[in-house]
Amino acid sequence: xxxxxxHLRRLALYLLAWVPLxxxxxxxxxxxSGISAKDSIVLAVPLCVIYAFICLSAYxxxxxxxxxxxxxxxxxxxxxxxxxxxxxxxxxxxxxxxYALSRTYSFPEIDHEMARAVPLLFGAGVLFYLLSxxxxxxxxxxxxxxxxxxxxxQAGILAREAELKxxxxxxxxxxxxxxxxxxxxxxxxxxxxxxxxxxxxxxFLRRTLGLGEKSAIPLEEELSLIHSxxxxxxVRFGARIQMEENVDKGAMAVPVPPLLxxxxxxxxxxxxxxxxxxxxxxxxxxxxxxxxxxxxxxxNFDPDAPPxxxxxxxxxxxxxxxxxxxxxxxxxxxKANGDLFRVAISIPAQAEASAS
Amino acid sequence: xxxxxxxxAVIVDDEELARQVLREFLSSHAEVEITAECANGFEAxxxxxxxxxxxxxxxxxxxxxDGFEVLELxxxxxxxxxxTAYDSYAIKxxxxxxxxxxxxxxxAERFEAALERAKERLGGKLPQQVLPPAELxxxxxxxxxxxxxxxxxxxxxxxxxxxxxxDYAEAQDDYVALASxxxxxxxxxxxxxxxxxxxxxxxxxxxRSYIVNLxxxxxxxxxGKDRHVAVLSxxxxxxxxxxxxxxxxxxxxx
Numbered sequence: 001x002x003x004x005x006x007h008l009r010r011l012a013l014y015l016l017a018w019v020p021l022x023x024x025x026x027x028x029x030x031x032x033s034g035i036s037a038k039d040s041i042v043l044a045v046p047l048c049v050i051y052a053f054i055c056l057s058a059y060x061x062x063x064x065x066x067x068x069x070x071x072x073x074x075x076x077x078x079x080x081x082x083x084x085x086x087x088x089x090x091x092x093x094x095x096x097x098x099y100a101l102s103r104t105y106s107f108p109e110i111d112h113e114m115a116r117a118v119p120l121l122f123g124a125g126v127l128f129y130l131l132s133x134x135x136x137x138x139x140x141x142x143x144x145x146x147x148x149x150x151x152x153x154q155a156g157i158l159a160r161e162a163e164l165k166x167x168x169x170x171x172x173x174x175x176x177x178x179x180x181x182x183x184x185x186x187x188x189x190x191x192x193x194x195x196x197x198x199x200x201x202x203x204f205l206r207r208t209l210g211l212g213e214k215s216a217i218p219l220e221e222e223l224s225l226i227h228s229x230x231x232x233x234x235v236r237f238g239a240r241i242q243m244e245e246n247v248d249k250g251a252m253a254v255p256v257p258p259l260l261x262x263x264x265x266x267x268x269x270x271x272x273x274x275x276x277x278x279x280x281x282x283x284x285x286x287x288x289x290x291x292x293x294x295x296x297x298x299x300n301f302d303p304d305a306p307p308x309x310x311x312x313x314x315x316x317x318x319x320x321x322x323x324x325x326x327x328x329x330x331x332x333x334x335k336a337n338g339d340l341f342r343v344a345i346s347i348p349a350q351a352e353a354s355a356s
Numbered sequence: 357x358x359x360x361x362x363x364x365a366v367i368v369d370d371e372e373l374a375r376q377v378l379r380e381f382l383s384s385h386a387e388v389e390i391t392a393e394c395a396n397g398f399e400a401x402x403x404x405x406x407x408x409x410x411x412x413x414x415x416x417x418x419x420x421x422d423g424f425e426v427l428e429l430x431x432x433x434x435x436x437x438x439x440t441a442y443d444s445y446a447i448k449x450x451x452x453x454x455x456x457x458x459x460x461x462x463x464a465e466r467f468e469a470a471l472e473r474a475k476e477r478l479g480g481k482l483p484q485q486v487l488p489p490a491e492l493x494x495x496x497x498x499x500x501x502x503x504x505x506x507x508x509x510x511x512x513x514x515x516x517x518x519x520x521x522x523d524y525a526e527a528q529d530d531y532v533a534l535a536s537x538x539x540x541x542x543x544x545x546x547x548x549x550x551x552x553x554x555x556x557x558x559x560x561x562x563x564r565s566y567i568v569n570l571x572x573x574x575x576x577x578x579x580g581k582d583r584h585v586a587v588l589s590x591x592x593x594x595x596x597x598x599x600x601x602x603x604x605x606x607x608x609x610x
Contacts, residue, residue, distance in 0.1 A: 174442060177461060178371070178374075180460070180461040181371075181374055181460035181461040181462065182371070182373040182374070184377055184461045184462070185373035185374065185377040188380060189380075235373075236371055236373065237371070238372065274370070275418075275419045276419055277370075277395065277396050277419045277420070304420075304505075304518075305420070306397070306417075306418075306420070306421055306422035306425060306505075307504060307505070
């Protein structure tokens with residue numbers, strides 16, 4: 001694709017740039033070759049329009065000899081020959097035009113005048129051609145840097161997507177192993193309950209598998225995922241888990257990254273409730289206001305619990321995902337106060353177009 | 357092995373259903389008697405101290421004390437089979453001479469094999485552990501990870517001493533006395549193994565028999581001819597050996 005000829009706006013701009021050149025040429029013809037002012041203009045203007053189009057061809061020889069990958073002799077010969085040929089063709093056209101005009105009664109002297117102007121025209125032709133060669137190299141460099149920029153941008157987007165993919169929360173395998181162990185216990189003591197738990201677990205797994213591909217889901221869907229997670233955990237921990245929920249009706253449709261809130265609840269159970277002999281309370285509070293979605297997960301915990309080796313990995317993952325996706329638009333706050341552990345996050349409540 | 361005497365077993369797991377699986381597997385073994393079921397680390401230490409069972413089925417992640425801390429406190433008297441959903445502790449479990457390591461969900465065949473190993477251990481065919489468990493626990497800890505709490509047992513009572521609240525430790529024969537908040541707790545462990553388990557940037561061996569919490573040291577005073585004492589912020593005076601003094605100086609001068 002020709003960078004000027006194929007863009008109407010650029011073509012217009014390019015032809016406009018030839019106006020001063022035409023004016024200069026007319027002045028020089030008048031001043032140096034003794035051509036009358038009227039005849040100079042009559043010759044210079046159409047000749048410049050024609051030459052403007054001839055010079056468009058310089059692009060192809062520029063493209064064939066990229067500036068940074070061509071030896072100097074080849075470079076000089078290519079464009080020198082190009083300039084001579086283009087200028088030669090131009091002179092022929094000019095002579096023919098002058099001859100044709102001299103046949104009319106309006107410009108009887110024009111053919112002789114033209115003959116005097118040939119050296120000037122030839123010099124101007126070479127100069128104009130080389131100028132356009134220069135223009136194309138500049139254009140090509142601009143294009144190349146713009147392409148590089150676009151590639152870098154694309155690479156950045158790809159890297160971020162890969163990061164988000166890697167950070168995507170996954171089902172904790174120990175949750176699975178413990179649940180299977182519970183099912184194994186129930187098969188003999190309470191087969192109906194064992195079956196129920198199989199179904200709850202299957203339901204939870206199916207939901208999480210489906211969500212992996214999506215970049216955002218309505219909050220309602222994430223909540224229902226949390227509910228199926230809790231249903232399984234309640235079979236294991238029994239009355240030790242007390243769940244309280246306080247969710248704004250208006251927040252239900254807000255899009256959230258999938259599996260962003262479930263790890264918070266899982267963390268509250270694994271690192272909080274599971275360490276308490278009598279169990280405890282998990283409080284989930286979600287509000288949508290001022291364009292932000294605020295989520296608070298608060299749970300009882302034992303400050304003197306034995307240290308768990310993988311403690312905090314789930315929370316760190318959530319924090320990184322928030323940072324990767326929302327930058328400083330999201331906040332993440334963890335606080336332990338007495339026997340209460342609270343995680344507060346807030347994210348923009350609008351769908352993030354860039355993350356899709 | 358002795359046919360008359362039953363194997364007395366304790367099951368420790370915070371999940372009722374997990375205990376139920378083990379109970380069910382054991383129900384077909386008339387030679388094993390379950391003497392207690394415990395739902396957390398404190399209960400487990402109490403039950404084992406009181407009943408001295410032959411065999412303990414021990415979960416690792418539990419409220420109050422984890423399985424390794426329980427093992428450290430109950431001593432080498434009982435054979436231990438760990439039962440957990442986490443495979444990452446297996447190496448550590450064998451380093452503390454556990455009989456076996458069962459992964460949840462527990463299969464019947466695997467369970468039988470573990471029980472068989474336990475019987476061999478109890479019958480004397482497999483070597484008993486030779487080191488006190490505290491030494492083993494120290495050996496099994498990754499070198500980069502230092503203790504941030506020390507569980508101690510007094511009879512059936514368990515206390516947890518956060519290392520931040522430990523003033524100093526004093527060697528007393530096979531025990532160390534841990535001084536914390538005005539009380540002294542005895543623990544069966546050598547002072548050298550305790551030293552390696554504590555963070556060397558916070559705790560320093562100032563004497564053959566003493567490790568001190570550097571934050572507690574108020575000043576060091578000369579004591580007689582080329583000897584020194586460390587005076588703690590609560591007024592306690594601890595002897596400082598010659599090498600201990602050089603070590604202490606490099607810390608205090610920093």
